[in-house]
Amino acid sequence: MAEGKADIYIKMEQNTEVTKPDVYLKDIADIVCSEKNMAAKIKAIKIHKFKENGIQKVVISITKIITMIQEIYPDASVQNIGETDALLELVNVNKHKGFVQGMKIAFVAAVSFFGTSFTIMSYHNDIGISSIFEKFYIMVMGNPGNSAVLEISYSIGLSLGIIIFFNHIGGRRITKDPTPIEVEMRIYEEQVNKALIKTASREGKEES
Amino acid sequence: MLGKIFLGIISMSAGFFAAGGVFTVLITVGLVPRFAGKTHTGGKVMLYEDFVVAGTIVGCILSVFEKQCQFGSFLLEKGIVSEAVWTILGNILLLVFGLFAGMFIGCFALAIAEMLNTIPIFARRIGFRHGIGIAILSVALGKLVGSIIYFMQGVYRYGGR
Numbered sequence: 001m002a003e004g005k006a007d008i009y010i011k012m013e014q015n016t017e018v019t020k021p022d023v024y025l026k027d028i029a030d031i032v033c034s035e036k037n038m039a040a041k042i043k044a045i046k047i048h049k050f051k052e053n054g055i056q057k058v059v060i061s062i063t064k065i066i067t068m069i070q071e072i073y074p075d076a077s078v079q080n081i082g083e084t085d086a087l088l089e090l091v092n093v094n095k096h097k098g099f100v101q102g103m104k105i106a107f108v109a110a111v112s113f114f115g116t117s118f119t120i121m122s123y124h125n126d127i128g129i130s131s132i133f134e135k136f137y138i139m140v141m142g143n144p145g146n147s148a149v150l151e152i153s154y155s156i157g158l159s160l161g162i163i164i165f166f167n168h169i170g171g172r173r174i175t176k177d178p179t180p181i182e183v184e185m186r187i188y189e190e191q192v193n194k195a196l197i198k199t200a201s202r203e204g205k206e207e208s
Numbered sequence: 209m210l211g212k213i214f215l216g217i218i219s220m221s222a223g224f225f226a227a228g229g230v231f232t233v234l235i236t237v238g239l240v241p242r243f244a245g246k247t248h249t250g251g252k253v254m255l256y257e258d259f260v261v262a263g264t265i266v267g268c269i270l271s272v273f274e275k276q277c278q279f280g281s282f283l284l285e286k287g288i289v290s291e292a293v294w295t296i297l298g299n300i301l302l303l304v305f306g307l308f309a310g311m312f313i314g315c316f317a318l319a320i321a322e323m324l325n326t327i328p329i330f331a332r333r334i335g336f337r338h339g340i341g342i343a344i345l346s347v348a349l350g351k352l353v354g355s356i357i358y359f360m361q362g363v364y365r366y367g368g369r
Contacts, residue, residue: 104247105255112240112259114305115312117267123230124271133219141211151272153216157223159265165231166257180231181253181260185241192245 005075006035008042010065011082015193017091021050025065028086038076042069048088056090059200085197120158129154227264234260237319239312314351 009032016028025031026043033039045068048058062084069078133154137147163169167179178186234240240260244250270277280298283289289297321327331340357363 101249105249105252108240108243108247108249108252108256109259110304110308111243111312111315112256113263113266114308115316116234116260116263117270118305118309118313119234119316120230120264120267121271123226124268129272130274136218137215140215147215149212150215150219154219154223154226155265155268155272157220158227158268159223159261160220161224161227162231162261162264165228166261168254168257179254179257180235181240181257184235184238185244185250185253188238188241188245189250 005073006033006038007077007079008033008038008069008073009079009081010062012062012065012080012084012086014083014085014190014197015087015089017089019091021052021090022046023048023050023088025068028060028088029065029082038073041072045069045072050090057196058088059197059205060086060088061201062086085201087193087196230264231260234316237316237323239315239319242315242319314348317351318347 011030011032012028018027023046024043025045025047028047031039031043033042045065047060047065047068050056050058062080066078066080069076133147133150134144137150138144164174165180167174167177173179240253240256241250244253244256280294284291284294327343330336331343336343
């Protein structure tokens with residue numbers, strides 16, 4: 001086969017965070033090519049350069065990458081097997097560490113703790129849990145009495161229920177599945193990426 | 209004795225499903241992922257889940273064992289803290305609880321509204337293009353005013369009747 005005629009396969013990631021302003025193709029995509037030289041050369045294509053004070057987020061279209069590859073190898077055939085648009089973000093390594101980060105974590109943890117305890121209390125208040133327990137106790141035992149057994153086993157059941165639901169105790173997973181919030185988190189990230197890409201292409205800011 | 213065992217099994221199952229029900233709603237509106245996403249602390253999701261679990265268990269115990277959990281009067285009666293100190297500490301505790309619980313419920317209410325696509329549908333119907341920020345601010349202020357009226361007028365005492 002003549003030089004530069006091989007098939008090139010590109011698999012772009014939807015979202016990439018880079019720490020250096022110079023971005024090469026290998027940072028945002030996987031490249032497969034039967035010819036080693038070509039692959040190496042393609043991987044080293046500079047795809048974007050962030051300005052020092054400019055926007056730290058950019059959407060790159062696959063068309064831009066194909067154009068750049070064809071400038072080097074006009075005869076090669078390029079196959080896209082990944083995303084058609086990629087979101088590229090320049091992150092400051094030091095930005096997400098230290099005291100502020102700890103404060104943020106403590107903040108979210110506090111909201112989660114007090115919020116859910118309020119939620120479950122208002123739920124119990126709504127359904128009037130003590131009167132349900134009293135009535136049910138009389139229904140089963142025939143006469144009024146101390147319904148502590150109901151209260152205790154209900155609380156144990158509730159705790160077990162959420163622990164099984166969230167699938168971990170402390171940092172230890174019960175099974176290997178991701179936890180519900182992790183699943184939601186990935187869905188949320190994907191939706192945010194898609195929205196950013198759509199916005200960029202609507203405003204014509206996409207690099208293609 | 210048999211009756212008590214029966215009661216125990218039934219209410220434990222009840223607890224299981226109450227947990228499942230309450231938390232499916234919490235998870236589907238995706239509150240915690242959003243908090244984590246906004247603060248760029250996605251790696252700490254497990255910790256947040258722990259706090260969700262802990263918060264629920266504490267809330268459950270406080271509301272189910274209401275009579276046994278009167279820790280304020282317990283502390284005062286036993287003389288563990290003096291009344292002056294507890295007035296400050298207790299108020300701080302109430303302030304923290306109210307603030308964070310309010311934030312959570314505020315986000316929760318809007319997240320549900322958003323999940324039902326109220327805002328996008330409404331914005332599209334009336335051809336709304338600019339000023340989404342003002343609209344959101346108005347929603348927040350409306351909630352604040354509504355909440356203040358609710359507590360000032362004691363609506364909770366007679367259920368709005």
